[in-house]
Amino acid sequence: MLRYLGVDAGGTSTRAVLVSADGTCLGLGRAGSGNPVSSGTEHAAAQVLAASLQAVTAAGTDPASVAGAVAAMAGARVVGGPDWLNQAAHTGGLPVTFRLEADLHATFCSASPEPAGYALVAGTGAIALRVRDDEVDQVSDGIGWLLGDVGSGFWIGQQVARAGLAALDGRGPATALSRALLEQLGLDPDPADLIEGRSRSVQDAVDLLYSWRPVDLAHLAPLAFAVGVDEVADQIVSAAASALATTITAVRQPGLRGPMVFGGSVLSRQPEFAAQVRRLAGDFDDPVFTHDGLVGAASLALRRHGVPVDRQIFDRLTTTIAAARAAA
């Protein structure tokens, strides 16, 4: 029996799955960050290898029986090809050659076996993708928290912090986000004293927030959705929805139909928000939601090694991987 390995190497964790040619999940594995940019190639290779060997072991089979492997990750371009990974695999007891794929392509393929379509992923960052002929054809945004990622969790969280502080600072309209922000940070929402001409609550919040990594402002995004009736919060949410609709529209190609996949925590955890983005985006199919890229990595592992993935195989990948994860 031929076996194929799909790896979804993320910045937080790496997930691996061994599947058969008919799409049955044979074994799962899991390890730490497999992103070669944020963690370095040596660490990333070790994590991909560990997760892969765990999947092979769980399947009760031999590493030499793996016929093909795909690792999906962000930043593969930056580290220039898969040599760093394959050298580590070959010396580490996994005699297979990985092919690298964009993590977003795996996200698309986790929701659909179609060779063309669209994906919009809004988690900490935000990016839109057009897939055509089984390849990434065009992307929009995804250029990071400082320069883009408009409408992402970071973007919403930063707007929450900025608006909440501006109101306390006398520069912006009053908003329930101010109190929600201070409470989330564990700060006194009603300080009486000033520090060098500034309210202590503002100064304490600023001191605390600059001790975070900038991207961690994404942790504040849920406040925009949870604060209740508030004009300032509504404006932030509407601006984010509008920006994400613009981002997905930027990759639309007239005549190219296909599923529209929605991924990332902001879209998957806020159904009303996702519906708003979908309305504003206009002429697309209704979105299919997905959570990560493991099914897609397995699907690409099959397709990149000559095994066409039809709807039946795709459904079997989805069902058996979900069942194995639930049992783990």
Place this chain on the structure above:
Amino acid sequence: MLRYLGVDAGGTSTRAVLVSADGTCLGLGRAGSGNPVSSGTEHAAAQVLAASLQAVTAAGTDPASVAGAVAAMAGARVVGGPDWLNQAAHTGGLPVTFRLEADLHATFCSASPEPAGYALVAGTGAIALRVRDDEVDQVSDGIGWLLGDVGSGFWIGQQVARAGLAALDGRGPATALSRALLEQLGLDPDPADLIEGRSRSVQDAVDLLYSWRPVDLAHLAPLAFAVGVDEVADQIVSAAASALATTITAVRQPGLRGPMVFGGSVLSRQPEFAAQVRRLAGDFDDPVFTHDGLVGAASLALRRHGVPVDRQIFDRLTTTIAAARAAA
């Protein structure tokens, strides 16, 4: 003759001046970063001491003849009082006790001897200040590039980068900022190829800009003013002017009149922009411009040690310090 030492300790350089009680500049000194937060207290103390001793030596006098000293700097609160500086001064041959003042207060005092008024400083950051009874009474904004500093050089530069890239990315309206940005970065403005579904110009600009410190996006601010007729650039500049007007208005206290001081490179180098901010700010005196806080530090050194600074002494400080700097 009693002599007083004023030090303007900035993040890039530290300037010191020794003055007599009638406001005559006796000697200047200069050293590296004297900011205790960004450079650490040990380094900052050494720079303040070096600049001070240089000013005393240039005046041909003895360190023991200094009757009082003020050091103006940002972040004095963070390092908790002046002990770190005074210990270094006393063991380093300068037997005087420094009093610390906010750098922005020295900026205000560089432009006016009045005990009350307002200041708006827009350089890399942006902050407004109300002075009352010779003390900082209230501030607004100045909470840094990630959370505030709206309308600052950083803020404008970030908008330039975001708008220029959004246009290239198909997410924003066409703008001359795109080409201006790529040219400023030394990148090909007309690349034919795509990298992973993205225009090479966007990818190269993104890779380059993330190698900068975030605050260095302030270097892109001049493009917003220099790009010529461009609706997107005009919107950025207008939004910045409006934000700065809001920031200074936030510290306005009805009935408290006094000069309005404008400082920082964005306001001092863009006279039309400064005029726009002044118009939008409404009920203030016309702005007085200032460049740094050295005159103000000297003025505070006199006033904090019982020497009132009237208009005549203030003018003598301004004139003689400017003449000494021109001769240096």
